[in-house]
Amino acid sequence: MNDAMVQHLIGLSSDMAIMSLLALSAYLLLLVGRVSFGQQAFFGLGAYASGILSAMFHAPLLLALGFGMMFGALCSWLLAMPTMTLSGLHYAVATLAFGEMARIVLSGWQWQVSSPDGPVGPAGIEGFRDIRWLLEHDITPAHFLGLTLAILALVLVVLMRTERTRLGVALRMTGQDDTLAATQGIDVSQVRLFAAAVAGALAALGGGLYAHRTTYIEPALFDPMLGVHAVGYALLGGLGTALGPLVGVMFDLGLLDATHLFSGWRMVVFGGLLALFLRWRPRGLLDEQLVHWLSQTLKWKVRA
Amino acid sequence: MLEIQELATAYGKIEALKGVSLSAKAGQVTCLLGPNGAGKSTLMLTLAGILKPQRGSVKFEGEELVGRAPAQIVARGLALVPENRLVFPALTVRENLMAGAYKRRDMAGIRSDIDAMFVRFPRLKERIEQLAGTLSGGEQQMLAVARALMSRPRLLLMDEPSVGLAPMVVAEIFSIIRQLHQEGVSLFIVEQNAHMALKVAQHFYLMEQGRVSFSGSPGQMADDDLIQRAYLGQQRPQTVES
Amino acid sequence: MTDLLQLVVDGLIDGGAYALIGLGLSLTFGSLRRLNLAYGATAMLAAYLGAWLYATQQAPAWLVAVTVIVAATLIGWYVERLCFACTTQDATQARGAPVAGADGREVVALASSFAIWMQLEQLAVNLLPRHLNAFPSLAVSQDWQLGELMVRPDRMGLAVMAAALTLGLAAWLERSRIGLSWRASADHRIAAHLVGMPVERLQTVGFAAACALSGLAAFSILSLDGQVTPMFGMWALLKGLVAAMLGGLGSVRGVLWGGLLLGLVESLAQASFGAQGREFASYALLFVVLVAPWRRSRERFLATAVPG
Numbered sequence: 023m024n025d026a027m028v029q030h031l032i033g034l035s036s037d038m039a040i041m042s043l044l045a046l047s048a049y050l051l052l053l054v055g056r057v058s059f060g061q062q063a064f065f066g067l068g069a070y071a072s073g074i075l076s077a078m079f080h081a082p083l084l085l086a087l088g089f090g091m092m093f094g095a096l097c098s099w100l101l102a103m104p105t106m107t108l109s110g111l112h113y114a115v116a117t118l119a120f121g122e123m124a125r126i127v128l129s130g131w132q133w134q135v136s137s138p139d140g141p142v143g144p145a146g147i148e149g150f151r152d153i154r155w156l157l158e159h160d161i162t163p164a165h166f167l168g169l170t171l172a173i174l175a176l177v178l179v180v181l182m183r184t185e186r187t188r189l190g191v192a193l194r195m196t197g198q199d200d201t202l203a204a205t206q207g208i209d210v211s212q213v214r215l216f217a218a219a220v221a222g223a224l225a226a227l228g229g230g231l232y233a234h235r236t237t238y239i240e241p242a243l244f245d246p247m248l249g250v251h252a253v254g255y256a257l258l259g260g261l262g263t264a265l266g267p268l269v270g271v272m273f274d275l276g277l278l279d280a281t282h283l284f285s286g287w288r289m290v291v292f293g294g295l296l297a298l299f300l301r302w303r304p305r306g307l308l309d310e311q312l313v314h315w316l317s318q319t320l321k322w323k324v325r326a
Numbered sequence: 327m328l329e330i331q332e333l334a335t336a337y338g339k340i341e342a343l344k345g346v347s348l349s350a351k352a353g354q355v356t357c358l359l360g361p362n363g364a365g366k367s368t369l370m371l372t373l374a375g376i377l378k379p380q381r382g383s384v385k386f387e388g389e390e391l392v393g394r395a396p397a398q399i400v401a402r403g404l405a406l407v408p409e410n411r412l413v414f415p416a417l418t419v420r421e422n423l424m425a426g427a428y429k430r431r432d433m434a435g436i437r438s439d440i441d442a443m444f445v446r447f448p449r450l451k452e453r454i455e456q457l458a459g460t461l462s463g464g465e466q467q468m469l470a471v472a473r474a475l476m477s478r479p480r481l482l483l484m485d486e487p488s489v490g491l492a493p494m495v496v497a498e499i500f501s502i503i504r505q506l507h508q509e510g511v512s513l514f515i516v517e518q519n520a521h522m523a524l525k526v527a528q529h530f531y532l533m534e535q536g537r538v539s540f541s542g543s544p545g546q547m548a549d550d551d552l553i554q555r556a557y558l559g560q561q562r563p564q565t566v567e568s
Numbered sequence: 569m570t571d572l573l574q575l576v577v578d579g580l581i582d583g584g585a586y587a588l589i590g591l592g593l594s595l596t597f598g599s600l601r602r603l604n605l606a607y608g609a610t611a612m613l614a615a616y617l618g619a620w621l622y623a624t625q626q627a628p629a630w631l632v633a634v635t636v637i638v639a640a641t642l643i644g645w646y647v648e649r650l651c652f653a654c655t656t657q658d659a660t661q662a663r664g665a666p667v668a669g670a671d672g673r674e675v676v677a678l679a680s681s682f683a684i685w686m687q688l689e690q691l692a693v694n695l696l697p698r699h700l701n702a703f704p705s706l707a708v709s710q711d712w713q714l715g716e717l718m719v720r721p722d723r724m725g726l727a728v729m730a731a732a733l734t735l736g737l738a739a740w741l742e743r744s745r746i747g748l749s750w751r752a753s754a755d756h757r758i759a760a761h762l763v764g765m766p767v768e769r770l771q772t773v774g775f776a777a778a779c780a781l782s783g784l785a786a787f788s789i790l791s792l793d794g795q796v797t798p799m800f801g802m803w804a805l806l807k808g809l810v811a812a813m814l815g816g817l818g819s820v821r822g823v824l825w826g827g828l829l830l831g832l833v834e835s836l837a838q839a840s841f842g843a844q845g846r847e848f849a850s851y852a853l854l855f856v857v858l859v860a861p862w863r864r865s866r867e868r869f870l871a872t873a874v875p876g
Contacts, residue, residue, distance in 0.1 A: 057678045104859040111603055114678055115813060116858045119851040122806070126848045246802065250682050257679055286694055293687030297650050300680040376761055400764030412759040414752050425752045428745075429764040473763065 032163045036235055038268075038275050039170040041255070043228030045267035046177065048249070049256035050221040054214050055197035057110065059249045060101070060117030061225045063124035064094040066244030068226020069233035070128060070144060076155040076234065077142050078135045083155055083234065090230035091223040098222020099215060106214045118246055128241040149240025153233050170231055177224065181264035193217060194310075225252075258296050260308025269307055327352035327512055328373075328481060333382030333392075335365075335372045342368040344536035345382065350481065350529075355503065355513045357527035359520055365536040366516040367409050370485040374406040375399040386481065401429050405479035409486045409516075411470040415459025419450055422458050422469055426476030436476070443472040446502070464495035471502065475511075482506065484515045488522060500526055524548075570716045575835045577717055583811075583831020584727025585789050589804050590811030590823040591734055592782035598818035599754045599774045605681040606647045608805025609688035610779055611786040614640035615796050616692040618787065619701045629704040629791065637783035643688065644779025648772055651680040689801050705794035722792050729788065731824060733781075738820040750774055754818075782808075810854045829853075 044065050051058045072090035075081040081089070105116045134143035144150045156166055184190045195203040196213045204210050233239045251274070259270030278288045303309060328350040335343040342365040350356040360366050371377045373384060375396035384391040391399055405426075414422050423443060427436045444451035447468045453461060458469055467487060474482060487503070488496040500522050507513060507526065517523040523530070530547050532540035540550065589611070596604045604610075618636040621627040627635070711718040741747035753760040753767045760767045786804065790796050811830050815822025830850055837849030 108858060111678060111817075112858050115603075115809060116855055118806075118809075119855040119858070122851045123848055123855065126844055126851070130844045246806075247686075250686070253679065254683060254686070287690065289686045289690035293683040293685070293690075296683035297680055297687075300676050300683065301650075304676040374762060376758060396761040397764040397766055400762070406762050408758075408762060412756060412762065414755045414759055416755045417748075417752060421748060421752075424748055425760070425763050425765070428749060428752075477763065 029163065032167050034275065034280050036163065036167045036170050036231075038271050039167070039174045040228045040232050040235065041252075041271045041275060042174055042268045043177065043224050043231070044248070044252045045255035045259070045271050046181070046264060047221040047225035047228070048252040049261065049264065049267045050181075050193075050217050050224065052253070052256055052261055053193050053197045054217045055110065055200060056106075056214065056217075057114045057253060058117040058221070059114055059246055059253065060119075060121035060124075061221065061252050062244045062246065062249035063121040064098055064222045064225035065229035065232070065248065066128060066239070066241065067097055067124060068094040068229030069239045069244075070150060070229075071226065072230030073150050073153040073233040073239065074133075074143065077150075077153045083159075083161075086155070086234075087227060087230040090226045094226020094229070095219040095223035098225075099219040101222075102215050102218035106211055106218065118249075121244070121246055121249055125241045125244050128244070147241065149238060149242075150233070151238050153237045153239070156234050157237070166235060173227065173231070177227075178264050178268075185263070254292070254296050257306050258292075258299055260306030260312070262305060262308045262310040262313035266306055266308040327387060328514065329383075329385040330369075330373075331383045331385075333369070333372060333379050333384060335368050335377050335379040337368075341380075342536055343372065343379070343382075346533070346536070346538055348531050348538055348541065350512065350514045352480075352512050353507075353510060354529060355507050355515065355527045356529045356531070357523045358514070358516045358531045358533055359518070359523065360516075360533035362518070363535075364533045366533055367485055369533070370406060370408070370483055370516055373399075373404065373483060374408075397429070400477055400479075403478075403480035404483065405474040405477045405481075406483040407467075407470045407474045407485065407487060409489065411463075411466040413458040413461070413466050413469050413473070415457065417458055418455050419458055419461070419469060420454050422473050423476050426473035429477055439476055439478070443475065446505075447472055464491050464498070467491060467495070467499060468502075471499075475506075479511070481512045481514060484513065486516055486518060488517065488519045496522060574717050575839050576832060577719060579832035579835025580828050581719070581723045581727045581831070582835065583828035584730040585723075585785075585827075586807050586811040586830050587734060587824045587827025588726065588730040588785040588788065589782065590808035590815075590827055591730075591737070591820070592778040592780075592785065593805075593808040594812040594815070594817060594820060594823040595778035595781065596775055597812065598820070599750065599771055599778070600652055601754070601818075602652060603678060603681070603809075603817075604647065604652070604775075605678075605805065606651070606684040606688055607681075607779075607782060607808060608801040608803070609685045609692070610640055610643045610647060611782040611804045612796075612798075612801035613643055613688045613692040613695075614783045615703070615786045615790055615800060616695050616701070619703050619796050620695055622704050623696070623702060627704075629706060632704050633784075633787045633791075636787040637780050640783025640786065641776045641780040644776045644782070645772070647681065647684050647688075647779070648775040651684055652771070652775065685801075685805075689798070692801070693798050699797055701796050703790045703794055703796045706791040707794055726788055726792065730827070734820055734824040741820060746770075807850075810850055813854060814857055 044061060047061045047064065048058060051061075068090040071093040072086040075086035075089050076083060101117070101120050105113050105120075108116060128144065129147045131144055132146045134141040134145065136142075139152070142152050155161075161169075184193075192203070192208045192213050195206065195208060196210050200210045203213075255270030255274065256267040257270070258273065259268060260266030274288070274292050278284060278292060284291045299306065305311075330349065331347050333343055333346045334341060344365075346365070346369060348356075348358070358366055358369070368377065372379050373391070375391070375394055375398070379392055382392065386402060386404060389402065391402070391404070394402075414425060417425065420440065423440050424436070427439065430436055444454070449465055450468055450472060453465065458466065461469060471484070471487070484503070487499050491499065496519065503513060503515065503526050515523065515527065524544050524547070527544065530540070530542060530544065531538050540547075542550075592611075593604065593607045596602075596607065614636045617639045618632040621635050622632050706722065708720070708722040710721075712721050712724075741751060749760070749765045750770050752763070753765055753770045757767055760770075782804070786800070790800070807830070811827035812823045813826065814829055815824065815826030830853065833849050833853050834846045838846035841849070
């Protein structure tokens with residue numbers, strides 16, 4: 023494998039890891055029974071927030087990412103307050119509307135500080151250039167991939183551990199039947215608000231990483247299709263485990279895009295497959311039943 | 327008129343009807359009694375064609391109904407007044423009645439039938455342009471019956487017509503059932519309220535756990551100890567033998 | 569004052585286009601109680617097929633119109649079969665029990681059509697890869713003078729057509745036998761079965777007819793622009809969605825008022841805040857209408873009045 027291929031693979035893996043964070047953000051909301059078409063907004067807001075901190079205030083990367091996450095969580099929580107009590111359909115449309123509003127605001131917002139190389143900062147529709155923290159600190163793409171994978175792994179561990187806790191059960195119960203969950207004493211609104219905040223943080227984290235990887239972001243990137251893809255990855259990969267959305271991402275970006283299989287027809291294949299899945303396997307590939315069966319089988323194998 | 331043989335319907339893996347056989351004679355009021363969960367509503371929905379049975383046959387005036395779409399079953403002269411009424415909530419009372427007559431094309435006949443319904447159910451006439459979703463339970467039940475009658479059925483199926491209604495309203499419903507019987511409409515009723523049913527029905531079946539466990543006249547029902555105790559809440563006076 | 573009146577008139581006329589594109593979406597929701605997210609992409613692919621015909625065969629405008637409408641109908645049939653036809657017999661609904669709480673099915677209902685959205689959009693772009701694609705132009709560039717106001721006759725014609733179509737359709741749905749059966753099937757599926765209505769056929773035909781309308785809307789709107797771009801799909805979905813939701817999803821007359829309101833708000837917003845302000849205002853309006861407290865109580869009424 024030559025150097026160019028390795029570089030390409032590194033880049034692809036970074037992209038997949040970043041998209042996985044966005045897909046996990048959609049997944050978390052799907053767990054509590056909400057379809058959000060607005061996660062791309064938090065991805066974008068996180069990208070901008072992290073970029074601002076690192077490029078304009080020279081904050082260290084992790085701090086910038088952390089700030090982005092908090093900002094994303096806050097915005098998501100604020101959005102969730104009036105919208106969580108809406109019906110599923112109205113909620114989805116409200117998040118879509120919000121996503122577009124956020125994108126339009128970013129298209130019009132300008133804030134720049136001067137630097138030796140010229141003005142740096144969001145320039146409205148032109149986007150936000152020169153988020154060069156990685157380059158300035160000699161972080162190679164391979165290092166960045168390592169960082170991204172470490173972050174993703176941490177997120178996965180936290181999510182998967184939470185599955186076994188009362189919180190995790192409460193999340194799933196809310197998604198399965200919120201009326202029933204309420205009768206069991208679960209505060210459905212609180213659970214959903216919490217899920218929204220965490221989802222916002224995850225999306226923003228992905229956005230922050232994205233901004234630093236590509237060094238340039240613009241509002242047009244954060245359009246509804248991005249959010250729709252995120253939901254699609256989670257639904258296809260499966261809602262039974264936090265690994266599900268990763269499967270969805272790997273299928274699209276890894277298999278279809280990278281191998282140029284069905285080149286030019288990638289979305290036709292992905293969309294068609296997703297529609298079929300939703301008909302016969304509405305909880306995705308790694309749905310709760312399969313995950314349960316797998317964990318039972320593995321336990322049995324370990325015992326034997 | 328209606329011959330049901332070994333009818334079995336399942337919800338996924340759960341068999342709600344385990345092989346039900348019964349018949350309803352023309353011009354008669356036949357009543358199916360039984361506790362909750364016995365499968366009575368499942369039977370009605372199967373007869374109406376909403377649910378598909380796994381096996382068995384339903385013959386209505388000699389013609390097989392199993393496998394037919396609900397629309398065809400209505401066209402053959404069977405109409406169901408379902409449990410929980412199931413009126414069209416966003417349509418007016420008048421539109422609900424028009425909907426009931428969907429299979430008919432004779433506009434003049436439909437219009438005169440609607441007028442007749444309002445004579446039979448004066449309370450509905452007061453609410454003719456009101457949305458059915460805003461009617462009271464009793465009014466919705468009358469509307470459901472009227473709607474079913476709009477198709478001029480030869481056999482009227484009624485699933486728990488008295489459930490959830492005040493006693494006065496229940497009495498009204500049952501007097502309507504008696505009226506219909508006198509007018510020659512055949513009725514097959516599912517009921518939990520055995521007392522009221524005893525006053526109108528000529529033949530009884532008892533269904534328990536997906537099977538028919540008793541078939542007989544009101545007199546035979548009254549004679550049966552078990553039924554007395556379980557469904558009529560009465561103890562037979564002790565005889566010398568026992 | 570004249571300026572304000574001009575803005576209002578311009579806004580209302582633009583609103584006609586929004587109502588027209590929203591009509592099909594509102595109808596599909598009215599019938600299925602589910603949002604067809606592939607709606608915009610359906611109209612776009614149909615429009616692209618028309619544009620392709622125009623570009624390669626120099627087809628006359630009327631033929632392009634027919635193609636777009638027929639294509640939209642067929643694509644709509646495909647979408648319906650794949651996404652919306654799979655409603656299984658729900659015995660709990662038959663027993664009259666309300667669907668308790670939001671459950672996994674709501675997610676699926678919402679999601680299946682966006683998968684097809686992705687599909688259709690790519691198919692369109694594959695057909696005509698360029699950004700700008702010519703579309704037969706029926707535009708009339710000369711303004712009419714009505715007193716102090718300037719009005720584009722072609723756009724006004726579109727608005728009038730939108731109003732006539734919407735109001736006419738609403739009246740027909742209320743008075744005809746088929747209209748009654750369509751409304752009844754949408755209101756309560758099981759009850760509709762019980763009175764002998766062909767519920768599945770009504771659903772399929774209704775959906776296809778709504779998509780045919782989307783084709784008509786797409787042709788009418790694009791013929792005034794003389795071109796079609798890949799942004800059309802998203803535009804059609806979002807504008808149609810806002811117009812339909814403002815007027816109440818499922819209400820045919822509502823989509824007319826919603827479209828007009830949207831056009832009006834956008835026109836005023838543009839005059840005050842520019843093009844970006846215009847776009848922002850439309851989504852803000854939608855958002856406000858969605859989260860407003862009175863809607864909550866209306867939803868609650870609808871939730872109780874419409875079982876299942």
